[in-house]
Amino acid sequence: MEKLRNGYLFPEISMRREAHQKKYPDAKVISLGIGDTTEPIPSIITSAMAEYSLALSTPEGYQGYGPEKGQKSLRKAIAEKIYPNMGITDTDVFISDGAQCDIARLQMLFGRDVTIAVQDPTFPGYVDTGVIMGQTGAPDESGRYAGIEYMRCAPENAFFPDLATVPRTDVIFFCSPNNPTGHAASRDQLRQLVDFARGNGSIVVFDSAYSSYVSGDQLPRSIYEIPGAREVAIEISSFSKFAGFTGVRLGWAVVPDELLYADGTSVARDFDRVVCTTFNGASSVAQVGGLACLETEEGREAVRRVVGKYKENTRVLVDTFTALGKEVYGGDDSPYVWVRFPGQRSWDVFGEILEKTHVITVPGSGFGPGGEGFIRVSAFNSKEKVVEACARLTSFLA
Ligand SMILES: *Cc1c(COP(=O)(O)O)cnc(C)c1O
Numbered sequence: 203m204e205k206l207r208n209g210y211l212f213p214e215i216s217m218r219r220e221a222h223q224k225k226y227p228d229a230k231v232i233s234l235g236i237g238d239t240t241e242p243i244p245s246i247i248t249s250a251m252a253e254y255s256l257a258l259s260t261p262e263g264y265q266g267y268g269p270e271k272g273q274k275s276l277r278k279a280i281a282e283k284i285y286p287n288m289g290i291t292d293t294d295v296f297i298s299d300g301a302q303c304d305i306a307r308l309q310m311l312f313g314r315d316v317t318i319a320v321q322d323p324t325f326p327g328y329v330d331t332g333v334i335m336g337q338t339g340a341p342d343e344s345g346r347y348a349g350i351e352y353m354r355c356a357p358e359n360a361f362f363p364d365l366a367t368v369p370r371t372d373v374i375f376f377c378s379p380n381n382p383t384g385h386a387a388s389r390d391q392l393r394q395l396v397d398f399a400r401g402n403g404s405i406v407v408f409d410s411a412y413s414s415y416v417s418g419d420q421l422p423r424s425i426y427e428i429p430g431a432r433e434v435a436i437e438i439s440s441f442s443k444f445a446g447f448t449g450v451r452l453g454w455a456v457v458p459d460e461l462l463y464a465d466g467t468s469v470a471r472d473f474d475r476v477v478c479t480t481f482n483g484a485s486s487v488a489q490v491g492g493l494a495c496l497e498t499e500e501g502r503e504a505v506r507r508v509v510g511k512y513k514e515n516t517r518v519l520v521d522t523f524t525a526l527g528k529e530v531y532g533g534d535d536s537p538y539v540w541v542r543f544p545g546q547r548s549w550d551v552f553g554e555i556l557e558k559t560h561v562i563t564v565p566g567s568g569f570g571p572g573g574e575g576f577i578r579v580s581a582f583n584s585k586e587k588v589v590e591a592c593a594r595l596t597s598f599l600a
Pocket residue numbers: 237299300301302303325377381409411439440441442443448452453
């Protein structure tokens with residue numbers, strides 16, 4: 203725990219926000235910071251949860267513990283609707299209380315003796331759970347932990363590492379569309395990743411929390427679109443950004459039965475043991491909501507509409523920064539826009555923008571040393587707030 207570097211990024215941002223609000227009590231702060239959803243959940247989903255909840259108060263409707271891996275109907279809906287024609291069946295799917303929690307349970311499965319690789323920059327959860335597990339040495343000045351492979355993902359390499367220069371690790375965490383860069387890996391890039399893992403006998407933990415933001419039909423939404431991936435990859439995903447379930451809590455992990463350790467034993471069997479021992483299953487109410495998102499065309503259309511609203515906001519952000527002559531990345535396939543400020547430090551840019559515009563962003567360096575010089579701007583807010591924030595940013599940066 204002592205090795206964890208200056209706490210978690212978002213509590214630090216909250217502290218700075220509070221200090222700013224104290225300094226400027228009348229300022230209307232707009233947050234384009236934390237990756238939390240803001241749109242209401244469509245009523246087709248909440249009414250299913252409400253109906254189920256009320257029935258819990260009746261003798262006929264009451265239910266206690268469910269299966270640890272989740273309701274069969276939901277696992278089946280995920281296998282069929284999210285992974286059509288990819289060889290994934292309901293028995294490969296483990297329902298969870300969110301992808302963040304699955305990262306921790308996977309780390310418990312892997313233990314402290316594994317080596318891990320992460321994209322740089324990346325979502326902090328993979329590294330921090332590795333540090334807590336004891337997989338790492340102390341961090342250096344730039345925040346790199348000894349023992350972790352940082353795979354630089356920058357505009358200069360199309361946000362994909364040159365795998366020929368990446369040393370073998372037991373586990374590779376890979377998030378696409380990526381948080382924070384917003385970059386969605388191409389089919390060819392994911393093919394390289396799968397081949398690399400197959401050649402090295404590594405496990406890929408593929409985080410597809412933002413797959414519903416991918417535009418068009420060309421880019422893969424799941425690692426299992428790549429042939430051979432079922433033998434090397436676990437996919438974690440979530441209803442959080444897909445259906446606004448950040449507070450409701452629901453996610454899943456896919457651990458295909460083809461995924462085996464070097465000795466031929468099943469990874470899924472061990473993960474099942476971890477899940478049954480440390481987690482008694484996701485909330486039944488949340489699972490009913492998850493099913494309502496997937497099982498009918500109305501449900502699927504309702505969540506698509508919400509994602510579409512955030513995608514409109516992203517367009518406004520991309521257009522604003524582009525008009526200001528900034529180098530802008532992401533946005534097309536994710537709710538995040540990644541903006542470069544050459545020669546400046548991320549926390550300084552964050553501080554200046556907050557001071558001058560009362561807009562909260564996220565310093566790119568919080569996602570790893572490779573994020574230095576960038577900020578992440580999130581589309582998770584109302585259209586009005588995003589437009590207002592863009593007007594302020596334009597008058598400040600122009
Ligand atoms: C938000 C997010 C998640 C979702 O976590 P939950 O625990 O399901 O809310 C997972 N991975 C990444 C990269 C995220 O940004």
